[in-house]
Amino acid sequence: MNTRHFLLTLSLATLSHGALADTVIHFKTNAPGSPESMSIKGNKVLISAPEKNGRFIMDTTSEKIVMINDQEKKYFEIDSNTIEQTASMMDVMRQTMLAQLQNLPEEQRKALEARLGLSSVTPPPAPKVEVKPTTSKIKVNGVPCTLTDIYTDGIKTAEACVATTKAAGISDADYRTMQKMFRLSKKLAEKSAKMTGPAAGKFAKSLTPELDGFPMQVRDLRNGNQVIVSKIETPKLTEKAFQPGKNYQKFNPMQEIQRMMGEQRR
Numbered sequence: 001m002n003t004r005h006f007l008l009t010l011s012l013a014t015l016s017h018g019a020l021a022d023t024v025i026h027f028k029t030n031a032p033g034s035p036e037s038m039s040i041k042g043n044k045v046l047i048s049a050p051e052k053n054g055r056f057i058m059d060t061t062s063e064k065i066v067m068i069n070d071q072e073k074k075y076f077e078i079d080s081n082t083i084e085q086t087a088s089m090m091d092v093m094r095q096t097m098l099a100q101l102q103n104l105p106e107e108q109r110k111a112l113e114a115r116l117g118l119s120s121v122t123p124p125p126a127p128k129v130e131v132k133p134t135t136s137k138i139k140v141n142g143v144p145c146t147l148t149d150i151y152t153d154g155i156k157t158a159e160a161c162v163a164t165t166k167a168a169g170i171s172d173a174d175y176r177t178m179q180k181m182f183r184l185s186k187k188l189a190e191k192s193a194k195m196t197g198p199a200a201g202k203f204a205k206s207l208t209p210e211l212d213g214f215p216m217q218v219r220d221l222r223n224g225n226q227v228i229v230s231k232i233e234t235p236k237l238t239e240k241a242f243q244p245g246k247n248y249q250k251f252n253p254m255q256e257i258q259r260m261m262g263e264q265r266r
Contacts, residue, residue, distance in 0.1 A: 022237040029227040041237045045181065057242055060181055065188070068244050075244040076251040083188055127153045131211060133162070140216035141230055143167055148211065158220050162213040169232070170214060182210055 023040040038047040043060045053071035058064070068075040101109045129152055136147040138161060145161040165175045219226040244250075 022235060024233045024235060024237070025229060026231040026233070027227050028230040029225070031225040031227065034227065039237055039241065041239070041242055043177070044242045046242050055241075058181065058184075060177055060184070063184055066244070068248070070245075073245060073248045074251045075248050078188075080188065133212070140228060143216050143229075145213075145216045157222055158218060160211060160215045160219075161217040162211050163216050164213050168214045168216070175214070178214070179210065 024037055025040075026037045027035065029036075035047050038045060040046075045058050045060070047056045048054070053069060055066075055068040055070065057066040057068065059066075063079055065078040066075055067078065101112055104112070129150065131148060131150055133146050133148045137144055138147065139145070140161050140163075143163050144167050145163040148160045148162050149156050150158040150160060165172065170178070215229075217226065217228045
């Protein structure tokens with residue numbers, strides 16, 4: 001399990017201190033490029049891009065993701081159908097590029113395939129991930145939680161400290177939404193696996209497993225990266241932050257993929 005993947009998973013979840021309350025969750029992390037906070041309003045979750053020039057929004061009702069680039073004033077939308085269509089087009093591109101490399105000397109071909117992430121080798125099966133709570137309890141920023149070990153193919157790869165919904169101040173309704181968002185994020189990641197071949201498949205399989213409670217802290221034992229929930233606030237958030245600006249241009253990523261495929265055929 002990768003700490004950045006944990007952040008992405010947590011950013012696709014929603015929690016609050018009340019059914020109608022708005023929530024901002026702050027993270028403390030040493031993982032480069034990771035976001036520092038996420039905001040929740042109703043059925044929507046917002047996470048600012050690490051580059052601070054955009055926003056990432058997921059709607060739990062429509063099961064739609066909106067990627068907003070505030071610097072360029074553009075945005076595009078992604079849902080399950082969009083991912084399936086895009087993944088199929090990307091797979092065609094990948095197969096076309098592989099075919100074009102077949103006439104090269106084997107050593108040169110393999111080097112290019114590796115460099116471009118075009119390996120035709122079938123990715124290994126999904127690893128077996130197990131979550132094993134311990135009897136040890138600590139407090140993370142005043143919230144009591146249970147230390148939980150995470151194993152990948154029998155090897156301990158991460159540790160989490162999981163709080164109950166009551167200790168974290170999360171309503172049952174918000175916790176159910178959190179679980180729904182986690183499952184949706186994993187489903188969309190799995191559907192996107194064809195987009196970059198084995199690399200995307202590996203990402204989908206390594207998403208943080210569903211934990212029985214809210215993770216206040218997660219540490220990746222393989223690289224030392226960790227993320228800690230440092231603060232949870234309940235300010236009044238505006239709808240404006242959860243949607244593109246009125247003058248923003250909607251971008252269609254599939255048109256760009258089609259353009260790239262046309263250039264490949266020339």
